[in-house]
Amino acid sequence: MNTSNADAGFAPAASADNAFNLSALRNEFPILTQRIHGSVPLVYLDNAATTQRPISVINATTDYLLHSHSNVHRGGHALATEATRLFELTRSRIQAFINAPYSEEIIYTRGTTEAVNLVASAWGDDNVKSGDEIIVSEMDHHAVIVPMQMLCQRKGATLRVLPVLDNGTLDLDALTELINNKTKLIAVNHVSNTLGTINDVKTICALARHRGITTFIDGAQAVAHLKVDVQDIDCDFYAFSAHKLYGPTGVGALYGRAEIMSAMSPYQGGGSMIASVSFEGTTYNDLPYRFEAGTQNIEGAVGLGAALEWFIGLDHNAIAKYEQTLLQRATEGLSAIKGLRIIGNAPDKIGIVSFVVDGIHASDIGVLCDEQGVALRIGHHCTMPLMKRFGVGSTARASTGVYTTLSEIDALIKSVGKAVRMLS
């Protein structure tokens, strides 16, 4: 595999020398050939917010709607059987994808946010009591912080915060001090959506298991960039969203250890999650159905299945290597802009670069880059406590996908440079 050209940092996107066939891969994403504002080519660097969909995923959903659509489980007719088969097939694919022991341990959710809320309610209400402590990290997404904060408020528990070091890594030494006999849960992201930091969740989970503490890993930013193995991580819960993995919005998965989940009270009530309902009393269904009340996002599950199939088929070694090249190029190129400061310089990062420029509001950079075709995300990225930690109100964030090219990174650097000049 020859990535030398790419490593040099100047390979054109569609160069035949690329380690993997990036140009063929990009062809699977019609949206990327878009021109915006009338004429400028789209440079989509907002992949941490949501990824684009390969045509095979779009087609899988359409096919399903044209040939097999039905409500699942409860029907006995041919379409219902086929829809159920596809729906459950994706569950097995998710199981294999994150190496969960049983497919019953995979719960469909709307996405990561709902998964956290499910655990905070269904597990939290049963297991957390007044005086207990829950640890989240300073770099966690609001999706983790807010449900845990709400849980603590309901129960009179205390939220403890694992701090972030100046380079954007977690202060793991502090964790040993934070953990005590009252600690019930540690919830932390696998990868930070703002900093790009890859956290050592395996060490965190080992520390927790040793003390009998339950662990929740927010994998929203991890699944599209790292090989995830929940048995190797040895966490109790793991969650991700399909839309950050080249799949549909409105669907995601929660993995939960069977021993824990079979003892958990239900979350939402409704059809499918029950065994029997009467006004005298209701009994609940087995895993995973107990946590899937009502009609699920069926076509979303079908799309997620197609996304997993597509994603698993990629050359991940080559992609990961190229991602580091992109990251390095972006880091160097942006750092060279006067007054620009990158927030998050961890040694292990995915392709995310958050930055601020002295005296210039990130919002202005966002608008001017967009005019040049470069789609960035501007704001607090749902990590306000982290913004406070780094003394900024918001950042501009560029995030790569498997289809990002070096020339797109060059366009990024150029457009930010121009924006800064216009605003100085």
Added chain:
Amino acid sequence: MNTSNADAGFAPAASADNAFNLSALRNEFPILTQRIHGSVPLVYLDNAATTQRPISVINATTDYLLHSHSNVHRGGHALATEATRLFELTRSRIQAFINAPYSEEIIYTRGTTEAVNLVASAWGDDNVKSGDEIIVSEMDHHAVIVPMQMLCQRKGATLRVLPVLDNGTLDLDALTELINNKTKLIAVNHVSNTLGTINDVKTICALARHRGITTFIDGAQAVAHLKVDVQDIDCDFYAFSAHKLYGPTGVGALYGRAEIMSAMSPYQGGGSMIASVSFEGTTYNDLPYRFEAGTQNIEGAVGLGAALEWFIGLDHNAIAKYEQTLLQRATEGLSAIKGLRIIGNAPDKIGIVSFVVDGIHASDIGVLCDEQGVALRIGHHCTMPLMKRFGVGSTARASTGVYTTLSEIDALIKSVGKAVRMLS
């Protein structure tokens, strides 16, 4: 408009004499031309479980994915703006569709089930206390009964049950007796998914308002069959699912009166639903965002928008009239089968026929009808208490859609007749 032929009950499906152009309408649904089990034409009569999708809805979602996909709200770039515009456009369409006063009163949910859970938690936990009473009906879906039962359990409140009369209508006289000073909420469906009964929710809501009782109307089965006007009904909450309205799975809407919802605590925590987050304390966003935590089903919202646009454009007078013809024909034809009993004979019904046959299990009828191409739903239809009320374990249910033809009803009658003969 000439519906005489249709009224006679024998018009072939695609007859040029039909009041509306049913054959053209059916052409918009490629899945309906399907042959199943190798050779038999599909007769899809499982519309109460989920409806099929017209091609314009499928295309709208594909278009969105090919041209405009992005995460909404939080981005400043061109795609984010367009995705946000489409996402909010559907919200306004929903508002118009059910005649809600403000678009802020429309909350996206996964579907009806989640809407009930949202109200039972966010409204219920704040407003229901020990000793209070909540009224549901005996014909309610588990999606209504179970969350309310769970709420009552959490709060030490009592669930009271509005009974169903032998013909499948609600015993509204009993309601006046059930209501008392402890009654906090009445939750009832607009149309029963098992019986087809159209309930007089306007009268129920008037009774409730008079006594200061909050009302929740489950409109899952109503929106595709009746003109719904939440101001005319004068309910406090109204919910429906897109997938029963020719739109996507995984998305639906909750309407809630602004006065009530602005005072409600949040439901799920996460991104977008906050105004500011810090470890000292978090403040929540305004309506409707406070109740939309995390990335929503964006393409689902786009699809729902297209479904509403398509649906609003139909000739609803003609369709409603034809639906009654279908219902009458099915009722008469099935009743003529020896030992067959229809459960639910309300004077006001949508196109739903639930039935049992003496000495024959509904499941067997389902399997044998399916072999003949006729897709029915078999089971308790998530209404176990109603099954108990009518002394049956399960029923076979045929339910019509806007594309159902009289010849399909004839196929239904024929297939059930044959199944019964085979099983006798």
Added chain:
Amino acid sequence: MTSTDTIRKLVDEFAAIPDWEDRYAHIIALGRALPEYPEEHRMDKYKVSGCQSQVWLFAGEQGRAEAGAQGTVDGGTHGHKDDGSEVIHFEADSDAAIVKGLIAILMKIYNDRTPQEILGVSPDFIQQLGLDQHLTVNRTNGLASMMKQIHLYAIAYGRIDEERKRARELHRQ
């Protein structure tokens, strides 16, 4: 007859009935011929989950001992086959005619066999018999759960057999 032979016989039997009506008539007839389910075991704990029809499955030590006795006739060993494992005897029933017929088919394949035999049956027979829709993904009729249950019994009894074998060997020494 081994399970493989039984399956081959069933596949031939069904292949000889091209008409779907006759096939179902045959399935229903098989169900009617299923031995009566012991009423004392018609309990919730022997119900297999599924929401369209009710399915019962019973496999007990007692049933097993009896089956073992039958096994004796075949294998000539005392209550267990040559390799030291006993067969498992199931009782099963459903309130729906077609499901009951399908249960009868499953019983032909799985009943009165050793754990090893049960676990060795390749699920291919489902396709071969054209019963995918009834026996796989669909959890509504309880048959997929029933097959899973049969496998769980086989795993559990397989372990018990191992224990017993070890105990016997220890005894002999």
Added chain:
Amino acid sequence: MTSTDTIRKLVDEFAAIPDWEDRYAHIIALGRALPEYPEEHRMDKYKVSGCQSQVWLFAGEQGRAEAGAQGTVDGGTHGHKDDGSEVIHFEADSDAAIVKGLIAILMKIYNDRTPQEILGVSPDFIQQLGLDQHLTVNRTNGLASMMKQIHLYAIAYGRIDEERKRARELHRQ
């Protein structure tokens, strides 16, 4: 100048700048020229929600009286226009340069006008100026909320004006 005239002037002004860079330079310059926001009103309650940049909008009785005084000069009536309604004076600011420039444009259109004038402005100008992306759906920059807020002030003050007019008429009788 009426709001219609202002809009026409703005549209011409922008149409004369085809290059996007120059357009933004112009917008930023307009922002720089916006009167300084009174520090005593830089309070949370005057913040308009939006999550990328911060936006403040202040419109008070006091500010209004002053504006009314200016109104006097124009209309020659005592603090209110001929029809008896007073103009509303806004102060606004943002920490982002482009948003501030867009606020300056909104101020040209809406500031120091009567409730009726404000409510009468057709939102078409947003398209005409090519500012859809900034001023409509996007709640991130707070400008859509700001426009909504301006309208709410206009509705509220419009009602107050009605009340005052009625009171004055009663007084005269």
